[in-house]
Amino acid sequence: MTPVRSWLRFALVALSLVGPAPTGCSREQAAPVEEPAWPEGLPRPQDAAEAERLEQAGTRWTNRQARQLYLERVAGIAAEVEAWQKQQIPAEEQARRAYQVRHDARMTARAMMSDPAELAALQERDRAKYGDPDGPTFEWLLERARGKGLEGDAAYLSIVESAQRTDASVNQSLGF
Amino acid sequence: MDARLRRAITWSKGHDRSVMYVAEVDGARWTIRLGEFPDEPLYMLAVDGADALRFDDWPPAWTRPE
Structure with a gap:
């Protein structure tokens, strides 16, 4: 990975975690949040199964940490x-x-x-929005691409592109 | 931590599916919606309809119905 890409990857993760208010809204701005470093010794699960095993053994993460790990993984897709x-x-x-x-x-x-109630709320929303409690399926994304008029490789490449994108506000702030 | 997350607030259930919780704070209507977690922070706070703050973890000072 080139130095530019490494910097870009770091910037995308860091800016995504600050969580700024969308543009055009209240002028009140949250005070800058100092992003805590990943706590030493806190496991980074490789997959959902490992996360569940670790949680049963007593490991606890904040939602922020869960999202931080997610954004790091997404940043690696490029x-x-x-x-x-x-x-x-x-x-x-x-x-x-x-x-x-x-x-x-x-x-x-x-x-x-x-928090199981928080997870249940997300699953209920995703079921209503995507027809699946775990979020958009590949077929759902393909159908959406075709609905935008994309066919063949163009439809698939749009999925490749969208898989690499993070929060829209972060992308906008970086000029994408 | 943002000051709004530190003040004690008692939330009620929202009346439609898009709004999880509502509260009246200093005469303003505060609402909580779900974000596209983990692509976005889990919670989105709006004050009188304007997006104000996004955050991931429910503040200890806030109480909400079961």
């Missing part, structure tokens, strides 16, 4: 996509892989949540 492109992996396969990495990171973050 480097993987770059490698797939060099390997000339077909667009559909890239899309399925990119989707899976992001979805797995989402499930890991959800498994790190301590």
Whole structure:
């Protein structure tokens, strides 16, 4: 990974965690939040299953930590996509892989949540919005791309692109 | 931590699906909605309809119904 990409990856994660209010809203601005470093010794689960095992053994994360880990995983997708492109992996396969990495990171973050009521609320909302309690499926994203008039590789590449995007306000602040 | 998260507030359940909790604070209507977690912070606070703050963890000073 080039130094520019490394800096960009760090910036995206750091800015995403500050959580600024959207533009055009109240002029009140939250005081800048000092982002605490990841606590030494606190596990970073590789997947949802590991998160559940660790939680049963007594490990607890804040939602902020869960989101921090998620954003770090999403920030790593770009480097993987770059490698797939060099390997000339077909667009559909890239899309399925990119989707899976992001979805797995989402499930890991959800498994790190301590409050079952909060998780249930997210699942209920996702079921209503996406037809699935775990968020958008690959097929849902493909249908959305086709609904925007994209076909074939263009539809798959839009999924690859969206899998790498984080909070819209962060992207806007970085000029994307 | 933002001052709004430190003050003691008692929340009630929202009356429609898009609003999780509501409270009246200093004459203003505060509402809490769910964010697209983990892509966004879990909670979004709006004051009189204007987005004010996003955060992930429920403040200890706030109470909400079960």
